[in-house]
Amino acid sequence: MQDTYAMPGHLARRFQQIAVAVFLAEVDAAGYDLTPVQYVALAAISANPGIDQVTLAGLIAYDRTTITGVVDRLVQKGLVERNESSRDRRARELTATPAGRKTLDGITPAVEAAQRIMLRGLTQKEAKDLIRLLQKAIASSNELSRAPLRDPATA
Amino acid sequence: MQDTYAMPGHLARRFQQIAVAVFLAEVDAAGYDLTPVQYVALAAISANPGIDQVTLAGLIAYDRTTITGVVDRLVQKGLVERNESSRDRRARELTATPAGRKTLDGITPAVEAAQRIMLRGLTQKEAKDLIRLLQKAIASSNELSRAPLRDPATA
DNA sequence: GCCTATTGATCAGTATGCTGAATATCAGTA
C-alpha cells in the first residue's frame, strides 16, 4: 500500500485546507469578512446580474443546497439582493448591491495575494504546471461530483 | 483580475470536492461506509496503537477539535477503542479493534482505485508531477493552517 | 511542595458540503 502522504486525496484535502486558511488570513488583514465560498459567489453574481441560484451553482460548481445558505449570508451582510423572479415564480433573481460591488473591488488585492502565498514554495513554472495539471484532472472528473461545473461557454 | 477558474484556491476546492465524491463512491461500491477523514484516522490509529488524539491530529493534519467527532464516530462504528491513558489522565489512548483492522484491509483496494480515478485524466508522468507539486506547495505553507502536519520523522 | 504555564480533550457556535425529501411552480402533452 502506497504512502498515505502521497495519495492525491490526502494532498487535495491539505491543499484546500491551506488555501482556505491563507484566504481568510489575507482577507481579514485587509479588513474584510468574507469566506472563499462567499467571495466566489459574490463575484459570479456581480458578473451575472439577475442570475438564478441553480445557474449560479453550476457556474461555480456548488451544490444547489449549499447555495441557499451562502446567499442567505451574503444577503444578511447587505452585499446581495434576492428577489422573486417575474418570469418564473419558483426562481430567485440575485443581484450584487452597491456595497457588494464595493466589497468586491476592495477585496481583490487580498484575494490575489492569497493566491500567491499558497503557491509561495513553487517557482513560476511549477506554479503554472500545478494550475494546468489541476485544471486537467478536474475537467476529466467534473461529472463525478454532485455539483459539476456548468460552464455556459462549453454547455 | 485573473480568471477565477485559474485561481489555485478555486482549483483546490474543486479537486477536493471531486476527490471526496470519488472516494465515497468507490468505498460505498465496495460495501463500506467510511468517509475519507475517518479512513485516514483509522489507518493512522492502526499504524500507531495507543496514540493520543493530539498526536493523531498532528500526524494527519487535522484540527484538534475536529478529531473528537471523528473518533466518536469511529468508536460508535466499533472500529476504534478510546481508553483513558494510564500515564496521563487527560489523554485518551486510541487503538484499532479487530473489526477496525479488518475494515482497513478490506477497504484498501477501493481507496487505491479512488486515487486512480481522480487522476484518470492525466498521464502517468502528469500524475507524478501533480503529486510532487502539491507536496511541495503544501510543505512550504504547512504552518499557515491551524492544523499543520506534525510528522514525527521530521519533528 | 506550590504555583504557574502548558497541555489534552471537549464544547458552543458558525460555515461549508453532502443526501434525500418536501413544496411550489412550470412546461409539455393527451
Place this chain on the structure above:
DNA sequence: TACTGATATTCAGCATACTGATCAATAGGC
C-alpha cells in the same frame, strides 16, 4: 383543460473544519 414530469428552492439531518472558551491534569521552576 387536466395531468404528468421536470425544475427551483428550501429543509432536515449528518459530517467535516474552524474560532474561542472551558476544564482537568500535568510539568517545570522556585
